[in-house]
Amino acid sequence: MSMKQVRVGIVGFGTVGRATADIIAKHGDLIAQRSGVRLLVTSVCRRSGVSAADTPAGARATSDWRQLVREADVDVVVETMGGTGESLQLLRAALEQGKPVVTANKNLLAEHGDELFALAAARGLPIGFEASVAGGIPILRVIHESTAGDRLRSVHGILNGTANYILTQMENRGIEFAEALSEAQKAGFAEADPSFDIDGQDARDKLCILARMAFEGRLDVAKIPTYGIRHVRAIDIHSANRLESTIRLVGSAEHTDHGLEVSVRPWLVSRRSMLAKVEGVNNAVFLVGDKIGTQMFYGRGAGGDATGAAVVSDLIEISRDFAAGQMSAKNISGFLNSRELVLCDHPRPASWYLRLTVQDQRGIVARVAEVIAHEAINIDSLEQEPHLPKDRVSFVITVEPVSEPVIRRAVEAINQFDFMVEPVLLLRIEP
Amino acid sequence: MSMKQVRVGIVGFGTVGRATADIIAKHGDLIAQRSGVRLLVTSVCRRSGVSAADTPAGARATSDWRQLVREADVDVVVETMGGTGESLQLLRAALEQGKPVVTANKNLLAEHGDELFALAAARGLPIGFEASVAGGIPILRVIHESTAGDRLRSVHGILNGTANYILTQMENRGIEFAEALSEAQKAGFAEADPSFDIDGQDARDKLCILARMAFEGRLDVAKIPTYGIRHVRAIDIHSANRLESTIRLVGSAEHTDHGLEVSVRPWLVSRRSMLAKVEGVNNAVFLVGDKIGTQMFYGRGAGGDATGAAVVSDLIEISRDFAAGQMSAKNISGFLNSRELVLCDHPRPASWYLRLTVQDQRGIVARVAEVIAHEAINIDSLEQEPHLPKDRVSFVITVEPVSEPVIRRAVEAINQFDFMVEPVLLLRIEP
Numbered sequence: 001m002s003m004k005q006v007r008v009g010i011v012g013f014g015t016v017g018r019a020t021a022d023i024i025a026k027h028g029d030l031i032a033q034r035s036g037v038r039l040l041v042t043s044v045c046r047r048s049g050v051s052a053a054d055t056p057a058g059a060r061a062t063s064d065w066r067q068l069v070r071e072a073d074v075d076v077v078v079e080t081m082g083g084t085g086e087s088l089q090l091l092r093a094a095l096e097q098g099k100p101v102v103t104a105n106k107n108l109l110a111e112h113g114d115e116l117f118a119l120a121a122a123r124g125l126p127i128g129f130e131a132s133v134a135g136g137i138p139i140l141r142v143i144h145e146s147t148a149g150d151r152l153r154s155v156h157g158i159l160n161g162t163a164n165y166i167l168t169q170m171e172n173r174g175i176e177f178a179e180a181l182s183e184a185q186k187a188g189f190a191e192a193d194p195s196f197d198i199d200g201q202d203a204r205d206k207l208c209i210l211a212r213m214a215f216e217g218r219l220d221v222a223k224i225p226t227y228g229i230r231h232v233r234a235i236d237i238h239s240a241n242r243l244e245s246t247i248r249l250v251g252s253a254e255h256t257d258h259g260l261e262v263s264v265r266p267w268l269v270s271r272r273s274m275l276a277k278v279e280g281v282n283n284a285v286f287l288v289g290d291k292i293g294t295q296m297f298y299g300r301g302a303g304g305d306a307t308g309a310a311v312v313s314d315l316i317e318i319s320r321d322f323a324a325g326q327m328s329a330k331n332i333s334g335f336l337n338s339r340e341l342v343l344c345d346h347p348r349p350a351s352w353y354l355r356l357t358v359q360d361q362r363g364i365v366a367r368v369a370e371v372i373a374h375e376a377i378n379i380d381s382l383e384q385e386p387h388l389p390k391d392r393v394s395f396v397i398t399v400e401p402v403s404e405p406v407i408r409r410a411v412e413a414i415n416q417f418d419f420m421v422e423p424v425l426l427l428r429i430e431p
Numbered sequence: 432m433s434m435k436q437v438r439v440g441i442v443g444f445g446t447v448g449r450a451t452a453d454i455i456a457k458h459g460d461l462i463a464q465r466s467g468v469r470l471l472v473t474s475v476c477r478r479s480g481v482s483a484a485d486t487p488a489g490a491r492a493t494s495d496w497r498q499l500v501r502e503a504d505v506d507v508v509v510e511t512m513g514g515t516g517e518s519l520q521l522l523r524a525a526l527e528q529g530k531p532v533v534t535a536n537k538n539l540l541a542e543h544g545d546e547l548f549a550l551a552a553a554r555g556l557p558i559g560f561e562a563s564v565a566g567g568i569p570i571l572r573v574i575h576e577s578t579a580g581d582r583l584r585s586v587h588g589i590l591n592g593t594a595n596y597i598l599t600q601m602e603n604r605g606i607e608f609a610e611a612l613s614e615a616q617k618a619g620f621a622e623a624d625p626s627f628d629i630d631g632q633d634a635r636d637k638l639c640i641l642a643r644m645a646f647e648g649r650l651d652v653a654k655i656p657t658y659g660i661r662h663v664r665a666i667d668i669h670s671a672n673r674l675e676s677t678i679r680l681v682g683s684a685e686h687t688d689h690g691l692e693v694s695v696r697p698w699l700v701s702r703r704s705m706l707a708k709v710e711g712v713n714n715a716v717f718l719v720g721d722k723i724g725t726q727m728f729y730g731r732g733a734g735g736d737a738t739g740a741a742v743v744s745d746l747i748e749i750s751r752d753f754a755a756g757q758m759s760a761k762n763i764s765g766f767l768n769s770r771e772l773v774l775c776d777h778p779r780p781a782s783w784y785l786r787l788t789v790q791d792q793r794g795i796v797a798r799v800a801e802v803i804a805h806e807a808i809n810i811d812s813l814e815q816e817p818h819l820p821k822d823r824v825s826f827v828i829t830v831e832p833v834s835e836p837v838i839r840r841a842v843e844a845i846n847q848f849d850f851m852v853e854p855v856l857l858l859r860i861e862p
Contacts, residue, residue, distance in 0.1 A: 030580075031579065138576070142569055142572075142573070145748065148744055149747055291450075293730060293734075293737055294731075295567065295729060295731075296729040296730065300724040305721075305723070305724070308722065309720070309722040313579055326757075
């Protein structure tokens with residue numbers, strides 16, 4: 001039989017874009033043999049241009065994505081440019097031209113998913129977006145296909161490799177946040193402006209996509225309570241260690257009788273927990289379903305190769321249907337539900353970790369304990385870290401389960417005390 | 432639009448069969464809404480008969496699977512009867528009638544996969560077999576779809592929940608193998624005749640299917656070296672603990688320059704390892720690929736609900752294609768490769784754990800050490816467990832990396848000594 005060819009244009013020819021082209025070049029025969037489709041990269045685009053050396057054999061290079069999208073020999077468009085400006089225009093243009101797209105852009109889909117998926121559905125086109133969440137871990141495909149007969153109760157996990165790298169470096173080497181961040185930047189695991197990773201927005205965007213897939217409804221990404229790890233200190237890792245625990249940045253969406261409980265925040269997790277075993281730039285996603293029980297999917301969360309492999313898996317799926325003349329928007333059905341996911345306004349009680357940094361003076365413990373008692377919160381443990389300068393003393397308090405509004409009221413009251421050097425660090429303790 | 436109906440017959444109406452029917456009954460609307468297909472159980476079959484109370488609403492019950500397969504209102508046949516006798520006849524009959532099948536039967540596929548997949552391919556029919564490996568974990572779909580653009584290097588993991596339950600009970604409670612097995616039997620996690628689970632054949636069958644999917648070739652299941660956990664004692668768990676390790680039964684298939692290294696055997700795994708975190712009846716499968724790096728998939732390995740959910744996920748996929756008139760054997764392409772997977776005859780060096788049980792007498796250590804030195808093996812550690820009766824003393828020896836034939840020669844020589852009470856227990860140490 002004659003092998004069907006599917007011609008690919010790649011826009012945003014950086015790490016992921018190049019890895020995608022490399023995989024297609026290196027494993028093209030394998031892909032053809034397995035899928036019956038021959039992928040060809042015919043055009044690549046980067047705003048700053050692509051050198052002749054970087055241009056894949058047989059492909060053209062351009063700096064104008066508008067031109068690439070229009071080219072007759074581009075059947076499928078891969079978007080790896082990032083951001084939500086030009087990438088949005090690119091996806092619109094490609095879909096309007098009747099071309100399916102594959103994207104690794106969680107930020108774009110979290111913010112403009114409704115528009116893009118509606119446009120794709122109207123044109124009967126698929127959008128491949130496996131690479132947008134958890135790099136090479138095929139979590140979206142698992143949710144879409146493998147849990148189709150089950151009702152999911154929860155999806156949560158470690159969704160940002162940069163934050164996890166920083167936390168595990170702090171844990172393994174006892175260093176401060178700033179030093180771990182600086183090393184992550186030198187190692188290429190963190191951007192010059194790291195706020196997207198360390199303040200939780202990247203994890204939030206991924207969680208938004210996961211929650212929409214798992215619970216099939218609309219979810220305004222801006223409504224997801226999001227806290228990062230910028231204020232985690234070496235002393236917190238030390239205290240966590242004393243509690244036989246460590247700290248992980250966790251995105252969590254859980255179905256409850258009062259709606260969806262959703263947040264991105266640092267958790268104190270037991271050292272015995274699977275979450276604690278996820279180290280470095282790895283990601284892990286947990287699914288809990290009525291029938292499947294708890295499943296966990298673990299792997300590289302970022303990096304050109306893993307993300308490129310996810311892009312290629314989408315390309316293969318879409319290209320198979322393209323070659324057979326059977327393209328459809330079926331893979332995005334979870335996004336086309338017009339129902340709004342109701343966010344929970346009665347969050348369930350959780351245990352909490354509070355770290356206070358104070359200028360030492362008499363009566364601090366009594367005053368803090370009074371505030372906590374006033375909210376009817378029970379203290380589970382309290383420890384003052386020894387050997388600290390008097391002008392910067394740390395207390396760590398863990399409390400028995402109370403709901404988040406209650407603990408936040410206590411934290412706000414504590415933050416008002418004049419002996420507080422900086423705001424309380426609040427961590428949720430893993431249930 | 433009118434909803435397409437797909438009518439399901441279930442043969443072997445035990446735990447998994449009933450769970451499958453329950454999921455279809457309970458989540459039928461959800462499935463219809465997600466997939467556009469309404470699943471209906473029209474017929475169930477069990478050799479010993481199905482009571483009226485157990486028969487799903489709207490379904491007939493029979494004790495004759497030959498009748499069920501022929502019924503005009505059965506579009507898809509689910510096989511959950513187990514074994515390799517009648518189940519083989521059932522799959523042949525269903526495929527010959529042009530009916531796709533879904534099976535949870537690893538034993539059948541490991542032994543008769545070649546015939547069944549060839550028959551399915553000749554008829555252009557799919558066989559759903561996600562439930563045959565690792566219960567609810569969608570590992571076969573992941574290998575087939577998500578790694579289609581990558582070259583896998585290794586697949587390994589904990590594939591038998593019963594053996595893992597026994598090992599973790601021994602570990603957590605310091606009990607002997609026989610007691611842990613007896614408890615597993617009482618808890619319903621082990622059969623009255625447990626040999627299939629504890630001697631490794633169940634894991635071997637699953638590994639055979641995984642390896643064929645991952646490496647795309649034929650593999651004679653009888654050629655997989657298989658060792659079970661029957662001879663692991665409390666003292667081994669104790670010694671493992673001293674080495675900051677524990678014991679897991681691992682099935683492993685690894686691509687090397689000299690062919691496929693494949694085995695099922697107990698491993699000594701570091702307590703820091705992800706393998707060690709897999710407890711109770713859970714399973715975990717690791718994939719290592721050129722591009723994806725290391726991925727791990729974890730969840731319930733058995734049980735009606737998890738396995739039933741996997742059966743239903745296959746039913747949904749097949750039914751969607753059935754309703755659209757697009758059935759094909761595409762999902763079994765990994766099995767249709769006529770290439771034989773070459774087994775490695777130069778296994779790479781590994782570290783090993785040896786436990787000797789001896790009648791104490793002078794000079795034992797010297798004689799054992801001499802045998803080991805004779806094979807040019809370096810001892811890494813040697814410890815005699817204290818406080819044991821003189822007629823049953825245990826030594827634990829760990830050795831530096833040597834290939835398996837070398838360590839087995841040493842073990843055979845040691846087993847000849849008249850002071851040996853029982854054969855050496857040999858564990859591979861996790862690389």
